[in-house]
Amino acid sequence: MMQIVLQHVSVPRPPGEESAERARQFYGGLLGLTEKPVPSTITHLGLVWFKIGAETELHVFSESDSDTASGRHFCLNVGDVEAMRQALTDAGYEPWNPEAIQGRPRFFCRDPFDNIVEFTQIVDDYMKFQSGD
Structure with a gap:
């Protein structure tokens, strides 16, 4: 049977560089996650990526409207x-x-x-x- 491993989790943030910097401060600065480069083919999407452990990643992406009431x-x-x-x-x-x-x-x-x-x-x-x- 094929082994399945979680590769990444994606969470939204508001559009703009200010929220990208807040993502860096929270996930990188406060939580201590290491930011990693985003692939050059998708840098225009405004993503901020972090390493979680050895192989897992957190992807923080830009989104205009998100449902904050969700669990x-x-x-x-x-x-x-x-x-x-x-x-x-x-x-x-x-x-x-x-x-x-x-x-x-x-x-x-x-x-x-x-x-x-x-x-x-x-x-x-x-x-x-x-x-x-």
Whole structure:
């Protein structure tokens, strides 16, 4: 069977260089992701790309109108979920807590463009805590 691996996640931002710079500040500066060059054939699209781990990428693209009420999100597994929460809070963002998953402390936060990002720390196998097993 073919192995399937997540290659990238794309999230929208408003058009313009100002929002591209805000993407760099949030994802690059605050979260510490490494920006990577966009392929030369699509630089005119105003994309900002970041590396997440060894092979996965985050693509921040320009879009005029997005649905901020959606529950769509992506999740970043971080080394210290509470330190990340504090860094976001210190930077003026407002993390919130979803329903708990045992073995996976987590929270959500909106990026500068109202996209939802989940942050988690995998500390144990949640299946160990399932009742009836």
